[in-house]
Amino acid sequence: MRAVLQKLAEVKSAQFERFSISDLQKLCEFGQSASDPCVRANVVRMVGSLGCLFGALPSGADATMLALIGSFLLEVALKDNELWVEAEALDSVFDVFADDSLDSIAVQICLVEKLKQIVPVFKKKVGLNRKCLGEHVPIIMTAKMNLGRFILYKSK
Numbered sequence: 001m002r003a004v005l006q007k008l009a010e011v012k013s014a015q016f017e018r019f020s021i022s023d024l025q026k027l028c029e030f031g032q033s034a035s036d037p038c039v040r041a042n043v044v045r046m047v048g049s050l051g052c053l054f055g056a057l058p059s060g061a062d063a064t065m066l067a068l069i070g071s072f073l074l075e076v077a078l079k080d081n082e083l084w085v086e087a088e089a090l091d092s093v094f095d096v097f098a099d100d101s102l103d104s105i106a107v108q109i110c111l112v113e114k115l116k117q118i119v120p121v122f123k124k125k126v127g128l129n130r131k132c133l134g135e136h137v138p139i140i141m142t143a144k145m146n147l148g149r150f151i152l153y154k155s156k
Helices: 002-010 014-018 021-033 037-055 063-079 083-096 100-108 111-132 134-155
Strands: none
Touching (some): 002 037, 021 037, 063 083, 063 100, 063 111, 083 111, 083 134, 111 134
């Protein structure tokens, strides 16, 4: 499902014009309630792909949709019990909100403030789990490295 969604996003399919806030809420609820961390990570990536797509639409971004996407990703980054899923959520936040045209939505959801709250908790978790990160080392270390840089970039 994630691969199909990414391919549709890459070709900027018109199918997304029918994607509603209700559809997004259902996807987020499914991701939050999933017990399998692989499912949660895939939902995070799907929501992130949707955020990138909606943010790049020529007709303008749907602020409500992007605010929900940002809030969901921040919630996962702050509260998931798997460090690598948190890292996937952070990476998606960086992808979705990298464009300055979405700064008003970033302000609306208090993006920088919430990321600042995540920094000490995330870094502590990385330090405590450093020896057992396994195959997730690249995404976790990338998120750790980019978190501070992204905050600085968005604080300007």
